[in-house]
Amino acid sequence: MLFLASKYKYIGPEEHRLLVADDNVGTKVKGFGDVLTWIKETDQHPDHNTGIVATYVILKNRFMYIADRHSEHVACAQGQDVLSAGEITFSIEKGKVEVTEVTNLSTGYCPAPASWKAVDKALKKAKLAHPKKFTCNFEFRLCLKCETINVIKDDWYVCAVCEQDLDKKWNIN
Template sequence: MDRRYPYIGPAEIRDRVVPGCLGREIGSAGDLAVWLAEWPADEREEPFTFVVDAGGALRLAPRRSEHVVCAGGGPVLSAGEMGFVRDGDRWAVREVSNQSTGYCPDVTSWAAVAAALDRAGLDHPGGFTHPIVFRRCPRCGQRNIVKDDHFGCAACETPLPSVWNLGTTG
């Protein structure tokens, strides 16, 4: 079963969710081409915000939008940023990360991303090109990004767990 990641970011960001307003669902290469055509060429060069919603659908939104808004406030199977490149007559995924400090998905969430991309018929790199390891400090509760395999809390130096621990699963 895929892990569902609840939103764990600031409430004031969650309050930006508007019922019925979600990121654009991308179910095929054609959907992606139509959506990208709506953006100026220079904006297509930047990565976009993405989520894989609880139903397994890939959803995209502008880069500076919030993941929780893209997901309509619900839990996700993954979240991060995704960039595209033109490959002949179609688009392919150039880069993808799990960079979402509102959901803090584990690197294992790649399986959900790959499944959504495969269903949509989109070529992809086969893994996160910029994986981020998130952990919560068991002492002070601070959310941390683990860098250079240093599993120590940036706020209080407490050792961080080796396994993801930022929310409930379901």
């Protein structure tokens, strides 16, 4: 069945997008070996409790790209649109890579929770064991009055800056 994924554009300033578009920080994840190589090359240190947290994006070629967790999603995506973006946690045991957590937390792209499909497909393609859904779902809303992007917590649809009521539906891009 054909799967039509939504695309998300970077919502920050265009000058910034162009500035980071040439930063080659994203590593394409075709399989677990790419994750292990990335860990080594970027000198990531696994924490036994939390694993290794990385920034990820799914590009329109349906592959996942990862970068150091302090990297911006837009840099990891080389300024491109994404099918999803967020944070991913890998646990490494005896050379075996597993995904223990994935979220859609990206205030640069604000992907909807429904973008999980693209994440699921990319992880299946890379043959990485992973959760059945986002381990933490974030909802983002644009305040139409002051243009602040709000991360919704506890079903509270009120702008944190100007207290305007926020749309119940996803309204970004």
